[in-house]
Amino acid sequence: xxxxxxxxxxxxxxxxxxxxxxxxxxxGPDGEPSPxxxxxxxxxxxxxxxxxxxxxxxxxxRIVGEEFFDAxxxxxxxxxxxxxxxxLEYGAGFADFIAGFEPAASLPYLPDIAxxxxxxxxxxxxRDTPPLExxxxxxxxxxxxxxxKFSVHPSLRLVRSPxxxxxxxxMNVGDGVPGPVDLAAGGDDxxxxxxxxxxxxxxxxxxxxxxxxxxxxxQSLTEAMKTALTADPRFDLSGNIRDLVAAGTFVDCHLDxxxxxxxxxx
Amino acid sequence: MAPQNDEQSPRRIxxxxxxxxxxxxxxxxxxxxxNPDIGFFEVHAENYMGAGGLPHRxxxxxxxxxxxxxxxxxxxxxADRSLDRDHLxxxxxxxxxxxxxxxxxxxxxxxxxxxxxxxxxxxxxTAETLSRVVSHIDEVQETLGRQMLLENPSTYxxxxxxxxxxxxxxxxxxxxxxxxxxxxxxxxHVAATNQQWDPIRYIDEYPLPHVQEIHLAGYTRxxxxxxxxxxxxxxxxxxxxxVWGLYGHTITRLGPQPTLIEWDAKIPTWxxxxxxxxxxxxxxxxxxxxxxxxxxxx
Numbered sequence: 001x002x003x004x005x006x007x008x009x010x011x012x013x014x015x016x017x018x019x020x021x022x023x024x025x026x027x028g029p030d031g032e033p034s035p036x037x038x039x040x041x042x043x044x045x046x047x048x049x050x051x052x053x054x055x056x057x058x059x060x061x062r063i064v065g066e067e068f069f070d071a072x073x074x075x076x077x078x079x080x081x082x083x084x085x086x087x088l089e090y091g092a093g094f095a096d097f098i099a100g101f102e103p104a105a106s107l108p109y110l111p112d113i114a115x116x117x118x119x120x121x122x123x124x125x126x127r128d129t130p131p132l133e134x135x136x137x138x139x140x141x142x143x144x145x146x147x148x149k150f151s152v153h154p155s156l157r158l159v160r161s162p163x164x165x166x167x168x169x170x171m172n173v174g175d176g177v178p179g180p181v182d183l184a185a186g187g188d189d190x191x192x193x194x195x196x197x198x199x200x201x202x203x204x205x206x207x208x209x210x211x212x213x214x215x216x217x218x219q220s221l222t223e224a225m226k227t228a229l230t231a232d233p234r235f236d237l238s239g240n241i242r243d244l245v246a247a248g249t250f251v252d253c254h255l256d257x258x259x260x261x262x263x264x265x266x
Numbered sequence: 267m268a269p270q271n272d273e274q275s276p277r278r279i280x281x282x283x284x285x286x287x288x289x290x291x292x293x294x295x296x297x298x299x300x301n302p303d304i305g306f307f308e309v310h311a312e313n314y315m316g317a318g319g320l321p322h323r324x325x326x327x328x329x330x331x332x333x334x335x336x337x338x339x340x341x342x343x344x345a346d347r348s349l350d351r352d353h354l355x356x357x358x359x360x361x362x363x364x365x366x367x368x369x370x371x372x373x374x375x376x377x378x379x380x381x382x383x384x385x386x387x388x389x390x391x392t393a394e395t396l397s398r399v400v401s402h403i404d405e406v407q408e409t410l411g412r413q414m415l416l417e418n419p420s421t422y423x424x425x426x427x428x429x430x431x432x433x434x435x436x437x438x439x440x441x442x443x444x445x446x447x448x449x450x451x452x453x454x455h456v457a458a459t460n461q462q463w464d465p466i467r468y469i470d471e472y473p474l475p476h477v478q479e480i481h482l483a484g485y486t487r488x489x490x491x492x493x494x495x496x497x498x499x500x501x502x503x504x505x506x507x508x509v510w511g512l513y514g515h516t517i518t519r520l521g522p523q524p525t526l527i528e529w530d531a532k533i534p535t536w537x538x539x540x541x542x543x544x545x546x547x548x549x550x551x552x553x554x555x556x557x558x559x560x561x562x563x564x
Contacts, residue, residue: 085339127318
């Protein structure tokens with residue numbers, strides 16, 4: 001008699017690969033094989049996971065239409081099923097999958113829309129913590145400011161697109177209304193963060209993306225400013241800092257030498 | 267000195283013998299704004315395994331006002347492999363945080379190798395499966411430090427190698443592990459139709475003294491290749507009249523029990539969902555009164 005391990009192995013393989021046929025010994029009430037009954041499980045798995053992707057990537061679905069989305073998602077489900085029962089994590093590889101999906105090649109911005117939606121999802125479920133307040137930063141003595149380092153908020157995500165992806169995303173979520181978009185108009189750097197309840201997305205100014213990346217990697221304010229200026233000479237330090245703090249990008253700042261967080265200094 | 271938690275865990279509140287509903291994000295606001303008279307809420311554990319954000323904020327506030335039960339869908343108790351220890355740990359942390367009155371899982375498997383299928387897949391009822399399931403439930407109860415309830419499955423096919431009936435299999439699990447049971451009456455109707463069992467007999471032979479919760483839901487009707495009715499457990503519509511009838515029979519045998527309306531797809535308005543819970547409660551109380559008067563006069 002077939003053991004449990006072999007039985008579940010055969011069942012699992014046939015679930016995602018219809019070419020394998022229905023494993024023997026799976027029967028209806030008369031003891032005879034019943035492919036239609038096995039198909040219920042196949043359908044539950046594929047349709048269920050497709051619906052999960054649809055819920056996690058609503059703008060991608062709105063752009064390509066439900067039929068196209070289902071066909072695309074089903075291929076991903078069969079080739080890359082979730083690796084965890086926590087389905088809010090499912091779809092981390094969807095943007096890269098779309099980028100390599102030939103029938104979607106006419107929508108070159110689509111992978112970046114998926115990246116925005118993925119970033120939104122991660123920010124939505126990230127750990128809660130209060131962001132750094134502007135007043136706390138203002139209280140730091142001027143002589144310390146150039147060497148300050150910042151810790152970013154756990155919900156912070158950055159997305160860089162060579163297309164106006166933020167504009168396209170906004171047109172395709174909620175009450176958004178699709179309109180003409182000039183794909184050659186330049187790209188979007190997008191800051192995604194959830195300092196309190198709501199996920200917020202904003203377009204970043206010139207050099208802002210490199211600046212936040214540098215801070216996140218542990219560069220001091222002065223070092224990060226140089227990095228940003230190298231990337232784009234239009235970079236404006238005080239405007240960026242003001243906007244980033246207002247957006248809730250950071251949780252605290254500190255000096256390298258000093259173990260105590262500057263924001264706690266009174 | 268013992269470390270102090272910033273957030274104090276709430277006290278565990280028992281689930282009352284009333285009707286409750288599955289908590290859906292679509293209804294968070296209405297529930298908090300109207301504070302409805304409802305027995306309890308139940309959530310799928312895996313939906314609250316994110317680190318933070320609105321789901322936890324809402325659940326904490328709802329948990330402050332209502333009894334809460336926790337229903338796992340991803341532990342894969344029926345699998346031939348070891349339980350996922352990381353998942354069990356997350357479950358343990360969630361239970362510590364929300365202190366649900368009941369915790370339940372399924373007689374099913376849903377993971378294989380690294381893949382998670384997001385469906386409750388069936389197991390063959392053999393001695394080998396039995397010993398796997400028993401050792402998994404032992405591990406769950408030991409790790410969580412509490413009893414779990416096991417739910418009877420909706421099944422669409424049978425395994426030629428099965429040597430136990432479903433009821434004997436479940437009864438033996440209860441005997442060996444001391445777990446409690448969740449009787450899903452819709453699953454009884456779905457499985458009984460698909461397997462050509464007698465649903466009344468199924469309920470009568472089920473280990474009823476161990477049942478601590480009942481589930482009710484809607485199903486979809488299809489047919490197999492031989493034209494036999496094939497019911498699918500879809501949770502996307504009201505509870506069927508036949509299932510209400512089976513529920514009445516169950517309550518007559520069992521007395522009032524925590525009863526959950528599951529509605530997980532094509533989510534209805536709050537009013538429609540609440541009406542289903544009210545119907546369950548009306549049946550529960552009507553039968554309870556009849557039983558009382560019979561005890562008094564009969």
